Amino acid sequence: MRATRRTTTIATTGNAGRMRWLAPLLAAPLLLSSCGGGSPSGEQDGTSAQDGGTAETSTQTTAVRVADTAGMPSAFLQYGVNEGYFEAEGLDVTVDVSIGGAAAVPAVVNGETQFAGSNTVSAILAASKGLPITIVAAGTRTVADPAEDFARIVASTSSGIEEVSDLEGATIAVNTLENINDVVIMTLMEDAGADRHQVRFAEMGFSDMLPAVANGQVDGALLIEPFVTMALDEGAVEVASPYAESREDMMVGTYMTSEDYAAENPDVVEAFQRGIDATGQAIAEDPDAFREALPEVTTIEPGLAGEIHLPVWNATVDVETLQFLNERMVRYGLLDEEIAVDEIVTPAAE
Structure with a gap:
């Protein structure tokens, strides 16, 4: 059974398809579900340490709102917030969960x-x-062994x-098209x-992919954790580790802001970069602590949290990955040049 739900083929991707991608900029503001506290902008005096935090805190914080993809990306960010790594840099961060990809861009712009x-x-x-965005830090990265990576194509x-x-x-399910x-x-x-040219893509949320694969609505899906482990536990066929097998040490995710915000708030950008870096280092040094926290920052059950494959987080932006994808995007018709x-x-901040 082939899917008919919001499908596209790369052969039909052109200017019309790319104009669809820009539509959210002309629509009403995104409605993002909040996972943290704080106001979207402004400064607050006299903050207190968060329960369970491990980092030293400053006496004044700047409130910022960060949209991040549901799953491991948003869990990483919320963990850093809960552990106090951003507060230590003077930031009061609210995490908003998005579906990822293009959906996050309009909110920043x-x-x-x-x-x-x-x-x-x-x-x-x-x-x-020509959208005025700038990349300020790296997000998720692949691990060296594809068998241990956090993403899979399953069927x-x-x-x-x-x-x-x-x-x-x-027909393969992906969380957003043209990404x-x-x-x-x-x-x-x-x-x-x-x-x-003979593969088709169907756009749906990660949580919708599991039943879609099981009932034959789609032939397979590209999943990230924890959905990978959930799918394999349910008997799905493991096909490939798409990120790790495409390029070693691939920088899958990024954090961006608008050019205007970066120019007007360089200290906040540097503080955010340091918070990302500190969170990544903490998880690398003690991944078990992050696994133990997952049920608190996500809906992942404790048993599942102990089984899933974790990404690597390193805040340094990998320009070589950017160029690799840049070239592939032209080859596959996502970019004209x-x-x-x-x-x-x-x-990055020094």
Whole structure:
């Protein structure tokens, strides 16, 4: 059974498709579900340490709102907030959960959020359209061993899909269209000698993908944790680790802000970069503590939190990944021409 729900093929992706991507900028502001406290802007005096926090706190904080993708990305950010790593840098961070990708860009451009997490391809697409965004830090990265990575392409047992070459003619669910998932799936297909033009993509949220795969609405899905482990526990077929197998040490996620905000608030940007870096280092040093906190910052059950594969977090922006994706996006029709990726990066704080 082939999906009919908001599907597209790369062969039909053109200017009309890319104009669809810009539509949210002309619509009403995004409605994002809040996962934290605080006001969207302004300064507050006399903050107190958060329960369980481990970082030293400052006496004054600047409130910022950050949109991030549901799942591991938003869990990472909320963990850093709860542990006090952003408060130690003078920031009162509220985490808003988004579906990811292009959905996060309008909120930043419109000033609705000060920062947003996004997949790397969506950030490049936004910049290519002249939208005034700048990348300030890296988000999730792949791990060295593809078998231990946090993302998988999975398929239903009835689909007949067992390896990447079997994706020809299949419909694969992705969380947003025209983003990093399209690019890595087509990269793997090309590397496997398969016809990348013959795969179809269906857009849906990660939580909707599991039943869609199980009931045959789609043939497979590109999932991130914890949905990967949940799908495999339910008997889904493991096909590939798309990020890790496309490029070693791939920077999958980024954090961005608007050019105006970066120019007007350099101290806040640097504080945010330091908060991201401190959170990433803490998880690298004690991943078990992060796993133990997952049931508090997400709906992940404790048993599942102990099983899932964690990404790597390193705040330093990898320009080589940006260029790799830049070239692939032109090859696959998401861009008309390459952009100067180094010009859309705000240097990290020293």
